[in-house]
Amino acid sequence: MIVLGLTGSIGMGKSTAAAVLRRLGVPLYDADAEIHRMLGPRGAAVAAVGKAFPGVGGADGGIDRRALGQRVFGRPEELRRLERILHPRVRAVERRWVARARARHERLVVLDIPLLFETDRIDRIDGVIVVSAPRRLQRERVMRRAGMSPQRFAAILDAQLPDREKRQRADFVVHTALSRAAAARELAAIVRRVKSGGWRRSRRLRRLRGRTACAKS
Secondary structure, three states, X not given: OEEEEEEOOOOOOHHHHHHHHHHOOOOEEEHHHHHHHHHOOOOOOHHHHHHHOOOOEOOOOOEOHHHHHHXXXXXXXXXXXXXXXXXHXXXXXXXXXXXXXXXXXXOEEEEXXXXXXXXXXXXXXXXXXXXXXXXXXXXXHHHOOOOOOHHHHHHHHHOOOOHHHHHHHOOEEEEOOOOHHHHHXXXXXXXXXXXXXXXXXXXXXXXXXXXXXXXXX
């Protein structure tokens, strides 16, 4: 079974790409959606997050994600504390999801992980799809979002690996600037190539894993 990671900087069109892959019949694990469930009513991380960040509980019994965001945004130590709570739980769910897909003898699955490179998640994937668009278009898309400001956009970009570097590390780059239809065609071609056996597991990714392992040692 081939496991591809799907990633891309904010505003690049990753959510649209994920929807296309689902329509193509590719099983897709959504890390962000899992975090939302964990922070929702009766979520698996509610108790731990509420204890670590008093006052962020929501009226519905889950975590008020806006309040939590205000507590950690621009505070690296607080953000790392939150990640230490969430990441092990999300990865455990991901491992079980991949195991079930493998038991079904799926040929291809995709892990939708926004901070794939930033959180060193490359150890469990065979290759990477990066969605990309010109900086001007990225900014236009992001600034249309509710509650976004130039300062917040800049801070988010500072926390993410630059698009140029993501493209350099990618096995497949999907361009989202022209149209959704064009991006969908690129994704369909990737799926056909991987499922047909016309693509081998990423040598580039193996080299990157080696560099990451050396940096941690």
